[in-house]
Amino acid sequence: MNPIVAKVTHEIEHRSQNTRKEYLEKIRIQANQKPNRDALSCGNLAHAVAPFEEQEKQKILDKQRSNVAIVTAYNDMLSAHQPYKDYPDTIKKVLFGEGHSAQVAGGVPAMCDGVTQGQVGMEMSLFSRDTIAMATSVSLSHNIFDATLLLGICDKIAPGQLMGALAFGHLPTAFVPAGPMASGISNDQKSQVRQKFASGEVGKEALLASECSAYHSHGTCTFYGTANTNQLVFEAMGLMLPGSAFVHPDDELRLELTKFISRHVASLSRGSDNYRPLAETFSAKTLVNGLVALLSSGGSTNHTIHMIAIARAAGLILTWEDIDALSEVVPLLVSIYPNGSDDINAFQHKGGTPRLLSQLNTLNLLHMDVQPVYGSMSDYLKSPSLSAEGELVFRELDDISESNVIATSDAPFKFKGGLKLLKGNLGRGVMKISAIEASNLVVTGEVKVFSDQNDVVEAYEQGILNGNYIVVVRFNGPCMNGMPELHKLMPIMSNLMNKGHSVALVTDGRLSGASGKVPAVLHVTPEAAKGGAIALLEDGDLVSIDAIKGTIECGTDLSDRSAATPPKTNYESGYGREYFQLFRQSVSPADQGASIFFNGDVS
Numbered sequence: 300m301n302p303i304v305a306k307v308t309h310e311i312e313h314r315s316q317n318t319r320k321e322y323l324e325k326i327r328i329q330a331n332q333k334p335n336r337d338a339l340s341c342g343n344l345a346h347a348v349a350p351f352e353e354q355e356k357q358k359i360l361d362k363q364r365s366n367v368a369i370v371t372a373y374n375d376m377l378s379a380h381q382p383y384k385d386y387p388d389t390i391k392k393v394l395f396g397e398g399h400s401a402q403v404a405g406g407v408p409a410m411c412d413g414v415t416q417g418q419v420g421m422e423m424s425l426f427s428r429d430t431i432a433m434a435t436s437v438s439l440s441h442n443i444f445d446a447t448l449l450l451g452i453c454d455k456i457a458p459g460q461l462m463g464a465l466a467f468g469h470l471p472t473a474f475v476p477a478g479p480m481a482s483g484i485s486n487d488q489k490s491q492v493r494q495k496f497a498s499g500e501v502g503k504e505a506l507l508a509s510e511c512s513a514y515h516s517h518g519t520c521t522f523y524g525t526a527n528t529n530q531l532v533f534e535a536m537g538l539m540l541p542g543s544a545f546v547h548p549d550d551e552l553r554l555e556l557t558k559f560i561s562r563h564v565a566s567l568s569r570g571s572d573n574y575r576p577l578a579e580t581f582s583a584k585t586l587v588n589g590l591v592a593l594l595s596s597g598g599s600t601n602h603t604i605h606m607i608a609i610a611r612a613a614g615l616i617l618t619w620e621d622i623d624a625l626s627e628v629v630p631l632l633v634s635i636y637p638n639g640s641d642d643i644n645a646f647q648h649k650g651g652t653p654r655l656l657s658q659l660n661t662l663n664l665l666h667m668d669v670q671p672v673y674g675s676m677s678d679y680l681k682s683p684s685l686s687a688e689g690e691l692v693f694r695e696l697d698d699i700s701e702s703n704v705i706a707t708s709d710a711p712f713k714f715k716g717g718l719k720l721l722k723g724n725l726g727r728g729v730m731k732i733s734a735i736e737a738s739n740l741v742v743t744g745e746v747k748v749f750s751d752q753n754d755v756v757e758a759y760e761q762g763i764l765n766g767n768y769i770v771v772v773r774f775n776g777p778c779m780n781g782m783p784e785l786h787k788l789m790p791i792m793s794n795l796m797n798k799g800h801s802v803a804l805v806t807d808g809r810l811s812g813a814s815g816k817v818p819a820v821l822h823v824t825p826e827a828a829k830g831g832a833i834a835l836l837e838d839g840d841l842v843s844i845d846a847i848k849g850t851i852e853c854g855t856d857l858s859d860r861s862a863a864t865p866p867k868t869n870y871e872s873g874y875g876r877e878y879f880q881l882f883r884q885s886v887s888p889a890d891q892g893a894s895i896f897f898n899g900d901v902s
């Protein structure tokens with residue numbers, strides 16, 4: 300085992316001694332209570348089975364068999380989740396056929412960040428993760444289940460479902476992925492048309508045609524954004540079947556994987572010899588495996604927030620320093636957009652997550668002594684396929700061939716991982732360095748300060764940003780307006796870079812996982828609305844960003860400055876934002892997971 304990986308794991312375990320103990324004790328009590336259906340009254344049971352046919356009723360009531368909860372994030376607004384429509388029927392058919400049972404315990408909301416990017420809805424996006432965690436808990440609170448299947452993929456949904464399921468960590472739990480859409484026009488082509496639109500070279504019609512050729516059918520988006528990062532990282536954490544994340548929704552293999560995981564999770568329930576509760580599957584070692592996979596693949600910056608909140612839901616205290624330390628020793632082994640030009644389908648074609656995990660294992664960067672939901676960690680180095688008889692089999696990977704998508708362990712794309720922590724007199728923030736050219740890792744310039752991304756667009760259109768400027772977008776932190784993704788600014792910033800300007804973004808907001816080439820210090824904490832030093836900045840101040848050393852400093856003396864007044868824009872009302880006031884009041888800082896559940900109780 301790599302000594303730094305071992306050290307970080309040990310530090311997480313040590314720091315989390317009390318919280319993990321409390322968590323496991325809570326789960327132990329839940330596990331030791333009477334099996335759920337024994338604890339329910341006849342009236343409770345009758346309500347639970349009322350809508351089912353007699354035969355199915357009997358199966359649900361049969362305490363010798365498993366009753367599996369399905370928590371679904373189906374809707375047909377999200378291309379990634381649209382395939383889930385028929386999954387509950389498939390799962391129920393398989394399980395009832397085997398004498399077990401399954402029920403849709405509940406549906407959780409699922410918003411598409413692609414639809415809400417740059418729109419008001421984005422201000423509820425991050426908060427939707429905790430809402431989904433609560434909705435998952437409400438679904439499972441019927442307490443009639445022996446295992447859980449989570450049907451969720453995209454950005455906030457899968458992390459929220461996992462957080463909710465961890466509160467029911469006595470239940471064996473697995474994710475059921477649905478796979479990516481087929482490749483349309485390439486992500487590079489899509490970005491180029493956006494940049495042309497931003498500079499006025501093409502009109503809206505050409506832009507819409509380009510967007511519709513990129514996003515053209517069901518399945519997850521093909522770039523390596525937050526949704527696909529969830530999938531890769533969760534597979535690496537053993538929360539789904541090996542090699543299952545990126546099989547196309549219409550592939551026959553996809554259906555067999557869904558049937559297999561349904562049967563499998565039912566076989567793990569309490570009382571069986573195979574009992575494997577989520578609380579044991581998800582340990583500090585599992586968490587570190589997920590982080591190693593995140594860093595080696597150049598995954599989404601959003602995971603510097605979600606992984607902390609997920610860890611906390613399992614009683615584990617993870618810090619940005621842990622992620623930064625791992626990033627120093629985990630090489631970048633994946634090159635897909637925005638860290639390269641290929642997409643997630645190319646990654647799958649080259650062996651996908653099992654191939655990546657094999658390379659990481661060769662480098663001794665993975666904990667192999669964990670308890671994934673299926674088999675052992677060595678099984679996660681194998682790839683699923685269908686035999687001639689149509690049976691699902693997991694096969695050893697072929698020897699690796701040259702690949703410009705997944706590097707071999709001895710020839711990584713970069714020697715360090717994808718994320719960097721930056722600290723200094725402006726606070727702490729994270730930068731995704733996997734896609735950034737070496738010459739852009741250090742940027743010094745005068746700042747142009749904004750409080751609203753739309754004002755940046757206006758300034759760009761007026762030519763005010765032409766030059767070597769660091770664009771600061773503050774008052775976009777979790778307490779202010781829910782920490783929206785500012786991905787809308789990327790075509791503008793890219794155009795400025797293409798003109799030869801040395802630019803960077805500094806913000807207490809977020810960026811999409813699909814953002815890459817622009818140096819951007821994100822999630823700056825403390826946020827402007829909570830006394831952060833970025834609230835002191837004024838146009839013309841000199842700021843230096845150094846993603847090699849890990850520093851962000853303002854060269855101007857700020858000691859006599861007072862904080863700027865937050866913008867007058869009403870973030871508190873309209874389009875449902877009024878219902879999230881409690882979230883804005885209670886949310887923890889980004890480096891503590893930006894969650895309403897764990898604010899202030901961690902030293």
Ligand SMILES: O=C(O)[C@H](O)[C@@H](O)[C@H](O)[C@H](O)COP(=O)(O)O
Nearest residue numbers: 412413416524525526811812813
């Ligand atoms: O974090 C993410 O991955 C994004 O939120 C992603 O879910 C969103 O859909 C992007 O807006 C799409 O990226 P493009 O706009 O570049 O296609």
